[in-house]
Amino acid sequence: MAKIEKTEEILKDGTTIVLRSPEIEDAQKFIDYCNHMFSNSEFVVTEPDEYEGDLEKQQKWITDFDGKAGAISIISELDGKIIGNIDFRNRSGRRRIQHRGDFGMGVVKEFRGKGVGKLLISKLIEWARSSDNSVEKIELMVMAGNKPAIRLYESLGFKEEGRVYKEIKMSDDRYIDGISMGLWLY
Ligand SMILES: CC(C)(COP(=O)(O)OP(=O)(O)OC[C@H]1O[C@@H](n2cnc3c(N)ncnc32)[C@H](O)[C@@H]1OP(=O)(O)O)[C@@H](O)C(=O)NCCC(=O)NCCS
Numbered sequence: 388m389a390k391i392e393k394t395e396e397i398l399k400d401g402t403t404i405v406l407r408s409p410e411i412e413d414a415q416k417f418i419d420y421c422n423h424m425f426s427n428s429e430f431v432v433t434e435p436d437e438y439e440g441d442l443e444k445q446q447k448w449i450t451d452f453d454g455k456a457g458a459i460s461i462i463s464e465l466d467g468k469i470i471g472n473i474d475f476r477n478r479s480g481r482r483r484i485q486h487r488g489d490f491g492m493g494v495v496k497e498f499r500g501k502g503v504g505k506l507l508i509s510k511l512i513e514w515a516r517s518s519d520n521s522v523e524k525i526e527l528m529v530m531a532g533n534k535p536a537i538r539l540y541e542s543l544g545f546k547e548e549g550r551v552y553k554e555i556k557m558s559d560d561r562y563i564d565g566i567s568m569g570l571w572l573y
Pocket residue numbers: 428430431492493494495498499500501502503504505506527528529530533534535536538539540542
């Protein structure tokens with residue numbers, strides 16, 4: 388089962404947060420978190436009205452990580468509220484591409500810049516290195532211009548690998564390139 392042990396971590400400002408894998412009982416909290424994230428960042432792909440916030444679907448989304456060797460979901464929590472997440476999948480049962488996977492992540496607006504994002508990716512890297520999964524490389528796609536995210540990934544050793552022209556089209560018809568980045572673990 389792809390889950391991490393629950394740990395307590397201390398942020399730059401001294402606040403103690405919890406990192407753990409979500410359980411089915413966290414589905415409603417996760418919905419509240421997603422509603423916040425999709426309304427509070429121009430750098431996520433989902434627009435607020437595209438997210439259904441359906442309890443059963445969210446429960447299935449959480450339990451779908453169970454039993455998958457190359458997939459993990461991690462949340463950061465404070466006072467029982469989800470304040471950040473990262474989810475990683477190698478997305479395929481095909482052996483030739485099982486050595487790599489990609490992630491998505493976010494941190495609630497009022498907690499950005501305090502070290503939550505760095506803790507979440509560091510925990511993902513620790514899991515990928517230590518467990519008996521087949522992950523050798525962690526990948527992601529980030530919107531060009533998302534400086535906080537790009538700096539965070541670079542600070543942990545991720546390298547830019549390419550640029551996808553006009554990957555994103557915003558509702559005001561602006562196009563944004565996608566930057567693909569990767570971190571080899573070995
Ligand atoms: C990107 C995101 C997940 C980063 O999480 P975070 O908790 O704010 O990041 P951290 O506080 O751990 O920052 C770690 C490093 O990232 C860089 N960074 C973070 N915020 C930054 C900012 N506003 N400007 C420049 N660099 C920044 C710094 O290098 C920082 O290290 P330092 O504090 O030691 O200097 C968060 O800003 C977020 O949720 N943004 C909206 C959604 C999003 O963009 N998701 C990613 C899609 S690919």
